[in-house]
Amino acid sequence: MIVIGIDTSTSQTSVAVGTENEILAKASVAGPARQESVTPLLQELLTRSDLTMSQIGGVAVGVGPGLFTGLRVGVETAKTLAQVSGVPIVAVTSLDALAHPMRHSPRLIAAVIDARRGEVFSAIYRAVPGGVVRERDYTVHPPDRLMAELQAMPGEVLAVGNGAMLYRHVLEEIGSRIEFASSIAAHPEASAMVELAVPRFLREEHDRLFDVVPLYLRKSDAEIAWDRRARGV
Amino acid sequence: MITLGIETSCDETAVAVVEDTFVVRANLIASQVHLHERFGGVVPEVAARAHVEALNPLLEETLGNAEIGFGEIDAVAVTTGPGLAGALLVGMAAAKALSLATGADLVGVNHLEGHYWANFLEHGPPEPPYVALIVSGGHTMLVHVPEMFRHVVLGQTLDDAAGEAFDKVARLIGLGFPGGPALDAMARQGDPHAIRFPRAMEDSGDFDFSMSGLKTAVLRHVKASRAAGQDLHLPDLAASFQEAIVDVQVTKTIAAAKDMGSPTILLGGGVVANTRLRERLAAAAEREGLRVLFPSMPLCTDNAAMIACLGSARWTRGERTSLDIAADPQLRLSV
Numbered sequence: 001m002i003v004i005g006i007d008t009s010t011s012q013t014s015v016a017v018g019t020e021n022e023i024l025a026k027a028s029v030a031g032p033a034r035q036e037s038v039t040p041l042l043q044e045l046l047t048r049s050d051l052t053m054s055q056i057g058g059v060a061v062g063v064g065p066g067l068f069t070g071l072r073v074g075v076e077t078a079k080t081l082a083q084v085s086g087v088p089i090v091a092v093t094s095l096d097a098l099a100h101p102m103r104h105s106p107r108l109i110a111a112v113i114d115a116r117r118g119e120v121f122s123a124i125y126r127a128v129p130g131g132v133v134r135e136r137d138y139t140v141h142p143p144d145r146l147m148a149e150l151q152a153m154p155g156e157v158l159a160v161g162n163g164a165m166l167y168r169h170v171l172e173e174i175g176s177r178i179e180f181a182s183s184i185a186a187h188p189e190a191s192a193m194v195e196l197a198v199p200r201f202l203r204e205e206h207d208r209l210f211d212v213v214p215l216y217l218r219k220s221d222a223e224i225a226w227d228r229r230a231r232g233v
Numbered sequence: 234m235i236t237l238g239i240e241t242s243c244d245e246t247a248v249a250v251v252e253d254t255f256v257v258r259a260n261l262i263a264s265q266v267h268l269h270e271r272f273g274g275v276v277p278e279v280a281a282r283a284h285v286e287a288l289n290p291l292l293e294e295t296l297g298n299a300e301i302g303f304g305e306i307d308a309v310a311v312t313t314g315p316g317l318a319g320a321l322l323v324g325m326a327a328a329k330a331l332s333l334a335t336g337a338d339l340v341g342v343n344h345l346e347g348h349y350w351a352n353f354l355e356h357g358p359p360e361p362p363y364v365a366l367i368v369s370g371g372h373t374m375l376v377h378v379p380e381m382f383r384h385v386v387l388g389q390t391l392d393d394a395a396g397e398a399f400d401k402v403a404r405l406i407g408l409g410f411p412g413g414p415a416l417d418a419m420a421r422q423g424d425p426h427a428i429r430f431p432r433a434m435e436d437s438g439d440f441d442f443s444m445s446g447l448k449t450a451v452l453r454h455v456k457a458s459r460a461a462g463q464d465l466h467l468p469d470l471a472a473s474f475q476e477a478i479v480d481v482q483v484t485k486t487i488a489a490a491k492d493m494g495s496p497t498i499l500l501g502g503g504v505v506a507n508t509r510l511r512e513r514l515a516a517a518a519e520r521e522g523l524r525v526l527f528p529s530m531p532l533c534t535d536n537a538a539m540i541a542c543l544g545s546a547r548w549t550r551g552e553r554t555s556l557d558i559a560a561d562p563q564l565r566l567s568v
């Protein structure tokens with residue numbers, strides 16, 4: 001089964017094509033966000049691999065958390081590809097995709113994505129045979145809150161993601177038991193989306209296409225202001 | 234030849250199918266008005282989120298209504314600007330994916346050009362030249378179209394768009410958001426000559442507009458009446474305010490058509506749904522021996538049929554858009 005993977009939750013635009021056995025092709029463009037290149041990048045990948053959309057059996061997409069505008073481009077692209085091609089879709093969170101390649105570490109894994117405005121999106125995982133399990137819910141909060149959370153958890157920690165890089169100085173306050181993954185692993189990769197999604201496609205654990213939306217974790221500014229007014233603060 | 238149109242530049246998610254450029258097979262809109270109502274205006278982030286939820290079910294429904302499959306689409310036309318960046322990107326992402334998955338050609342379209350093309354769906358395209366008045370919540374603009382697809386912007390608003398002025402005054406007198414239709418209805422019960430509001434830039438000799446002076450005058454009138462303990466006659470206020478806007482639009486549009494030697498005037502945009510603007514322009518054009526076209530009410534507001542129609546016409550003359558096109562919130566009309 002051939003699956004397309006897409007992730008646009010950070011300033012990196014990442015696409016991949018793979019099967020249960022291998023990644024057939026992948027491309028990631030880092031730097032200033034240019035999400036409009038998702039579809040042309042995918043087109044190039046298919047052409048180079050001598051594949052057509054008619055051979056694709058599923059679409060895996062990173063639903064964040066991450067930067068809203070970029071996320072929407074990736075999610076809408078994936079939904080429409082799946083809808084038009086009549087194939088199933090699987091939503092993968094971008095934090096799961098960050099933690100997944102770290103699964104051979106015996107440490108606690110903190111996946112951290114920069115949420116701008118002095119906050120981070122994060123989740124904490126522990127490695128188990130064959131993958132990782134999430135120990136804490138997906139959250140958005142200031143990095144010192146994440147640091148305090150990690151401080152309260154025993155054991156060594158591996159922090160991964162562009163948010164971990166950016167707030168390294170804050171997270172380091174928990175002491176020498178924290179280590180940081182390389183910057184080459186700082187963005188969710190579409191190839192990880194493919195690897196995580198293929199077993200779900202094979203088990204037919206698809207998502208309902210019309211229900212796939214970005215995992216925002218944060219309301220719009222207008223709604224935040226409205227709620228604040230409604231509470232009278 | 235089948236063209237799919239997608240429009241997500243503001244707060245309406247819209248999908249349409251046209252056949253051979255001018256025949257509408259299906260034209261659907263998922264309105265978000267209720268989501269923005271409590272904020273008193275369109276919130277870009279709320280709009281973009283709603284597009285992601287609404288667009289794919291709407292695609293399915295539209296194709297069902299048009300009785301076609303995705304494989305029958307020859308071209309996919311999509312609004313690439315002007316509009317809200319985050320909102321535009323949702324429709325464009327879908328259009329590009331659809332193009333990749335089906336092999337249909339992508340054609341990027343200017344939203345404002347689409348607004349006056351809405352006329353051609355119902356009346357067919359008359360011979361150019363035209364003068365087009367485009368009035369909506371975001372734009373107030375007079376454009377000369379010497380030949381198809383060529384535009385010379387004659388003038389535009391220096392501050393608020395006409396639709397914005399309608400919304401602000403409607404809010405001031407408690408009509409809620411969006412205020413245009415409610416204000417129009419209330420104005421029909423009032424006397425348009427009851428209060429003399431300024432006709433900003435009516436005699437400026439150019440084709441630019443300004444709404445801020447009028448807005449201030451309305452506000453001053455409301456405050457003065459309240460201070461004097463007088464009851465405001467809201468229908469008179471609404472009618473007089475509306476008349477001041479309409480007067481300037483009619484005067485300038487007719488002058489532009491005469492200056493350009495254009496026998497045809499095209500109206501487009503949400504504010505063209507205003508009944509007073511329609512009747513006054515129709516009457517003025519008749520007096521001057523000019524032809525004026527306006528779209529029916531559903532085609533005045535943002536819709537995808539106009540986008541599909543324009544995209545199909547541009548496709549027919551060989552235009553294709555590359556898959557890596559970016560959204561352009563300030564997109565200009567082609568010259």
Ligand SMILES: [Zn+2]
Binds near residue numbers: 503
């Ligand atoms: Zn419009």
